[in-house]
Structure formats: structure tokens, C-alpha cells
Amino acid sequence: MSLFLFILLACLRLHGVFGVDTEEVSVMEGDSVTLNIGVQTDQEDRIIWYYKGIRIAVISGDHSYTCTDVQCNKGNERFRARLELDHQTGSLTIMNTRITDSGEYTLVIFSRFSDSEKIFSVSVHGVFGFDTVKVSVIEGDSVTLNTGVQTNQQDGIIWYYKGIRIAVISGDLSKFCTDVQCNEGTERFRDRLKLDHQTGSLTIMNTNLEDSGEYTLVISNIFSDNEKIFSVSVHGVFGFDTVKVSVMEGDSVTLNSGVQTNHQHKIIWYYKGIRIAVISGDLSKFCTDVQCNEDNVRFGGRLKLDHQTGSLTIMNTNLEDSGEYTLLISSFFSNSEKIFSVSVHDPNSDSTPFLSRLQAVVVVSVSAGVIAILLIVAVICCCKCRARRKANRTKRGRQASGAEDSSPDQRNTFLMTDLSDSNLHQAEAANETPS
Known part of the structure; x- marks a missing residue:
């Protein structure tokens, strides 16, 4: 019994309780969505939630430590108090969802016996079919992401890059920052960002390939919060390949x-x-x-x-x-x-990558074609050999039949011719003998 329990625990540690599949979740912008872990935690469990690799929520089984968003990560206020943790299950609820909340959320459960993971792929859809503005630029050039508005003293503008705050400007200019000034742990752009004080538009100078990605603009005022997404593609000067x-x-x-x-x-x-x-x-x-x-x-x-x-x-x-x-x-x-x-x-997955499947199909098809060609050649050769053998037998049969039909005079003529040839050869040999 103890051996069976040990093997069971080892398997749990190796494979986890969730497997490797991603759970797809869809929600309309503005609604709330709950990511259910599907298990009951105990006092020895520790649950951590990540959004795109950034820790956004933590809860221990005995509740001695609990945090969400900026409490877990000082430089991250991505969700701005819109996260809620269920103390009984550790499930995570995202309230008042936005388009920019889309992406992968990773749940990690640490317990005494195993470490388990589960991935949620969340898609937030705009009520009015929110579109993304696509922007393309050559590496080394500058690009400006235009807000399309004029700021006033009631507006606050915040720019995010992949969920990380990179620029802030208030309408009265009492607060103004870019890059590392806004977030101590972020030196992603290294003084290459510039904000327009009149419009809040963001300029990225001396762009490089890793500046590609989604930039989210959030405009907040006393009436509403508006969002706009810019999908920026930076292309290498020499056709940089991945x-x-x-x-x-x-x-x-x-x-x-x-x-x-x-x-x-x-x-x-x-x-x-x-x-x-x-x-x-x-x-x-x-x-x-x-x-x-x-x-x-x-x-x-x-x-x-x-x-x-x-x-x-x-x-x-x-x-x-x-x-x-x-x-x-x-x-x-x-x-x-x-x-x-x-x-x-996944080595245990039934779904092989498309390229591998294509290669397998090509190999099998080529092998089958080669085998078919070889069989055809073999059949043709076999038929030719049989025809040749049949022709030879027919020819020999005709020759044998012709020999039997020959007259006695013809046979004597042949015999006399052979004897004459033999006598001639003997005479020539005698003449060549030295005296």
C-alpha cells in the first residue's frame, strides 16, 4: 500500500493534476469573468496567478499572505483593483474587463506533494467590435502613436506596453513620466519615449525589433475610461528573420x-x-x-x-x-x-505538429510511389522474359522440324562438303611442314 502511494505521489509531481491543455475563456468587455481552478485548497497549499509571466495574485492556504495586482508587484498596476481572489478555492475573478485583459493567465499551485499548473486563455471582445490600429516602422526610425484627442485638465492619459505602464500624463501636467520614471523595474525603452503635452500622443524614437507588440492607450476622465490599442511592427532594415x-x-x-x-x-x-x-x-x-x-x-x-x-x-x-x-x-x-x-x-500528445505530419505524408507517398514503380518494372521484365523464352522454344521447334524434313541428298551434300574442307586443311598443313 505504501509503495502504491509513493508511486501515485511521484506521478502527481511529474504530471500535475491538470495536464497540459489550455482552457479557453471568452467574455464581453465590461463584464466580469472568473477563472475557476476546480479544486479545494488546504492550509499547506500556495496559489500564485501570473498574467503574461507577471505575478498578479497570491494566496496561501492559511490566508497568512494574500495579495492582488500592485500589492504583489510594486511596479504593476495593470488591473487597478479589478482582481478578486476566492479564499476557499483560489479562483480569480477579473471585474470590469477590458480588451487589454486578453491573454494567457497561468495558475500555479504549490503543495506538499506536487506542483501543478493550469493555463487560461482569456479573450475579451469589444461590445462594438473594437479594432486595433496597426502601425509599421523600419528599425531605427521614430514612430508616433496618435491619441486623436486634445487633453484637458480632467483627462489622465496612461500608456501600457504589453500590460506594463510606460508613460503617464495628467491634464494639468501635475504628473508626468515615461519609462523607468513610471515603473522602477522597467528600463525597456531607455529614454527613447516622448509624450506630447497637448495630445498625449506617444513617440518611440530609434525603434528596434523588440519594440514590436501591443501598446494600449487609456484615457480617463470624470465621465468614462476609453481605450485604444496600437499594434506596432518594427521591421529590420535588412529583412531580419526570426x-x-x-x-x-x-x-x-x-x-x-x-x-x-x-x-x-x-x-x-x-x-x-x-x-x-x-x-x-x-x-x-x-x-x-x-x-x-x-x-x-x-x-x-x-x-x-x-x-x-x-x-x-x-x-x-x-x-x-x-x-x-x-x-x-x-x-x-x-x-x-x-x-x-x-x-x-508535448511528446504524449496525439496532435503532431503540421510540418511533422506533412513530412510523414511526403515520406509515405514517395515510398509508395517508388514501390509501385519497382513492381511495374518487375512485371514488365517478367513479361518480356516469358515472351523471349516462348519465342526461343518456338524457334528451336521449327529448327528441329526443318532438320527432320531434310532429304538424303541434302544430307550427303553437307557431309561431302565437310570432308572436302577437312582434306583441304590437311594438305595445307603438309605444305607448311619444313623439309
Whole structure:
């Protein structure tokens, strides 16, 4: 009995209670939505909720520690008191949903026997078919995201990049900030943001590839809150391509930088815009995961940096490690970027990636075609051989029949001819003999 219990607990620890599927949730903008975990917690459980890798809610089984949104992460006020945790189950409710609340929410339950995960993919749909403004720019150029309004003393304008506040301006200019001034843990744009005091429009200067993504504008006044989304695409000058990497869940994968570091190089890795690893050429600065960003425990010590090249290894991969990883290499002369699109596949899933299925179909089709051609050739050769044998038998039969039909005079003539030839050869041989 004890052995069975041990095996059962080991399986729970390896596979978790939820499996690997993502639960799809849809809600209309302005309504509330509850993400149900489907289990009862106890005093030894600890529940953590993440939104796009950022911790947004925590509750311990004995309620000794509970937090939501900005209480859990000082620099994150993404939901602005719109989150509610159920103390009995740990389920999370998002109130007064907005278009920008769409995305992946990850639930992690830590208990004495197992660590379990569950992913909710939330889609918030606008009541009036809210559209996203698409903006395209060449790397290195500047781009302005226009609000289309004139601010007044009652308006407050806030800009978000992938849910992180990057710029704020109040109508009376009593509050004004960009980038790290608005959020201590964010140095994503490094003084490349500029706000228009009259309109609140945002300009991104000297754009780079990892500036691509969704920018959300929130305009608040005493009557209502309005939102607008800008989808920005930054294209490389030389047609920068994304390196696609595929790995099976549980295996390790290395994202190769392709360079040798030196004292002038600084290498920074980002995952979905969040810094996850840093190394300087002289090794004076070195960190991975939570060491680089104390609010980010996304990888749980599964990252490893190569000191010589700055290449990043992700160990014991899981499905939610999939996504874009951006490598930024800074030197005295220039900055360069490289994007890796990582796909982690479930080895036990019945659904094989499309490319693999296509390759399998092609291989089977080609093999079947080759076999069919070989069979046809074999049949043709066999038919030809049979026809040739039949023709030879017919020919021999005709020859034999012709020999039997020959007259005695003909046979004597043949015999005399043979004897004459023999006598002639003997005479020639006698003449050649020396005297």
C-alpha cells in the first residue's frame, strides 16, 4: 500500500493534476469573468496567478499572505483593483474587463506533494467590435502613436506596453513620466519615449525589433475610461528573420548567440518583453530569471548562460516556455538584435505538429510511389522474359522440324562438303611442314 502511494505521489509531481491543455475563456468587455481552478485548497497549499509571466495574485492556504495586482508587484498596476481572489478555492475573478485583459493567465499551485499548473486563455471582445490600429516602422526610425484627442485638465492619459505602464500624463501636467520614471523595474525603452503635452500622443524614437507588440492607450476622465490599442511592427532594415526553434517538453534547448563575448559586449535576453538574463563582457554583471527581475519567477532556476558566448539554455522545458525570446547585444559601436521563436511540443500528445505530419505524408507517398514503380518494372521484365523464352522454344521447334524434313541428298551434300574442307586443311598443313 505504501509503495502504491509513493508511486501515485511521484506521478502527481511529474504530471500535475491538470495536464497540459489550455482552457479557453471568452467574455464581453465590461463584464466580469472568473477563472475557476476546480479544486479545494488546504492550509499547506500556495496559489500564485501570473498574467503574461507577471505575478498578479497570491494566496496561501492559511490566508497568512494574500495579495492582488500592485500589492504583489510594486511596479504593476495593470488591473487597478479589478482582481478578486476566492479564499476557499483560489479562483480569480477579473471585474470590469477590458480588451487589454486578453491573454494567457497561468495558475500555479504549490503543495506538499506536487506542483501543478493550469493555463487560461482569456479573450475579451469589444461590445462594438473594437479594432486595433496597426502601425509599421523600419528599425531605427521614430514612430508616433496618435491619441486623436486634445487633453484637458480632467483627462489622465496612461500608456501600457504589453500590460506594463510606460508613460503617464495628467491634464494639468501635475504628473508626468515615461519609462523607468513610471515603473522602477522597467528600463525597456531607455529614454527613447516622448509624450506630447497637448495630445498625449506617444513617440518611440530609434525603434528596434523588440519594440514590436501591443501598446494600449487609456484615457480617463470624470465621465468614462476609453481605450485604444496600437499594434506596432518594427521591421529590420535588412529583412531580419526570426530563428525558429522546436523542442520536446522536458528536454533542454540552447539559443545560440553566434558571438564570442568580450569586455565591450553586454548581452541581455528578453522573454515576451521581460528581461530574463544579463551578462556583461567582463562578467561584472551576471544574472538569470528572478536575479534579474525579482518579480519574475517564470523559469524557476531553469535558465543557464554561457559565459563565453552569452548563449541561453532553457532546461526541463514546459509547454508555456513557448514564445519569442529576444537577444540584445550592446557594444561600444552598435546594438544588434536576434529573435528566437521557440515551440515546445508535448511528446504524449496525439496532435503532431503540421510540418511533422506533412513530412510523414511526403515520406509515405514517395515510398509508395517508388514501390509501385519497382513492381511495374518487375512485371514488365517478367513479361518480356516469358515472351523471349516462348519465342526461343518456338524457334528451336521449327529448327528441329526443318532438320527432320531434310532429304538424303541434302544430307550427303553437307557431309561431302565437310570432308572436302577437312582434306583441304590437311594438305595445307603438309605444305607448311619444313623439309
